Amino acid sequence: MRNHVQKSVRTMCGKVTAVRGTVIDAWFSDGLPSIDSALQCSLDGGSNVTAVVHSHLGNSSVRAIATGSTRGMQRGANVCCDGTPLRVPVGMQLVGRVIDLHGQPLDGRGELSWDESLPLYRSPPPPSFCRGLGDVYPTGIKVIDLFCPFTHGGRVAVFGGAGVGKTVVLTEFIHNAVANLDGIAVFAGIGERSREGLELWQELQERGFMDRTAMVFGQMKEPPGARFLVGLAALSVAEHFRDVEKKNVLFLVDNAYRHVQAGMEVSGLLGRLPSRVGYQPTLAADIAALEERITATQNGDMVSVQAIYVPADDYADPAITHAFWHMDSSLVLSRDVAAEGLYPAVDPLSSSSKALDPTIVGQRHYDVAQASRRTLGRYEELKDLISMLGIDELSAEDRQTVGRARRLRNFLTQPFFVAETFTGMSGRNVPIEETVEGVDAILSGKCDELDEEQLFMIGSLDEIAASSPRKATTP
């Protein structure tokens, strides 16, 4: 049971009694550090590793999770605790910098000095202080803006299995959003490959976006204790920008599933019995502890976009279903769509957004999106029939639906700025009005005479307006 026994800042000293991987048991003779407080544990050679108290074992011992390697730690090693929780430095000096969970710079640009810090574990703001969903937050990505609009103050998840393009979508969003950002972007790199983090950092530097970005990383090579806490550390950094500096904040996470996975590893190390599919029994609480803090308040806006890995493409996985509950917009990437080479590989029929509401996006946008869903849904139903009987056996109306759906799918592909090396095409940023206009034109038959391929990997319809329409190759 989580029990905050000791609130004072009196330094307590103890001894390590057991070390199992990154789990440390320590005995204290003069008090008991409270849950979540930070311990400094000595290693051979004079260095220290920080551990966070997880539970109390009787009246004089604690069990803690180390946030670094425990190599070189022995039974009987000294442990010190001043009773304060683990804290992360916060403030404007983090803008342009890349740090780890403890605020140590990872960018080789010298030490950071700071006056202020915040605990990693914090409560969400009270509901009366939060702001609801605001206006639409344009992404410039056609398929997202049409079917799964993001909003100010909203939480967005980009769900997808391995290699379907989550990081590329997130990076393209960062590219489009940070360029016009009136505020600060905070990026949390949780448990992904260090190479990907480096690439993103280089990309942001090259485009000159680091002057409004702070990055907090705990990558794959870190122990689970660090990976589990890095998202909370980045969130504390973001909360300071929102609440103290009164900035609008873009909170970006790659990959929120790794937060859950690290929690599962920590739970296993603690010897807890696993719950469904091997997840930690505290799965729902672990996800809520991160997600509930991500909100816009009276102080400032906070928009969050999180890549979430879907294990084995199983959307019924407990971690994914729990994460769904917290999201205002869920963008679902599909392996089948990616296999057809239609990037971004968004599944429009599975993606959803609370903002796709006439009162938020406007009646025309809503009607066009619903009509698109109907057309694409009908095409999905007809696919089996087409593969068995051939398209000629369909009614004239269905052939027209198929033709429009295929044109629509092509139109919803888009060259990305950050994928120029994959596609060889320059990126496009399309305003929402032009997306709605183009989709409306396709659905109302104005593009029936166009060759399907003319609509593939373009920006707005204006791009082909200049070229003379070719005869259509499909019904």
Ligand SMILES: Nc1ncnc2c1ncn2[C@@H]1O[C@H](COP(=O)(O)OP(=O)(O)OP(=O)(O)O)[C@@H](O)[C@H]1O
């Ligand atoms: N919009 C796109 N345009 C062109 N190619 C893309 C696009 N999105 C993804 N790809 C291709 O898919 C590959 C995988 O993309 P990405 O790394 O974003 O996947 P992921 O879902 O983040 O993978 P992982 O789960 O392994 O981190 C890219 O290297 C690229 O070849």
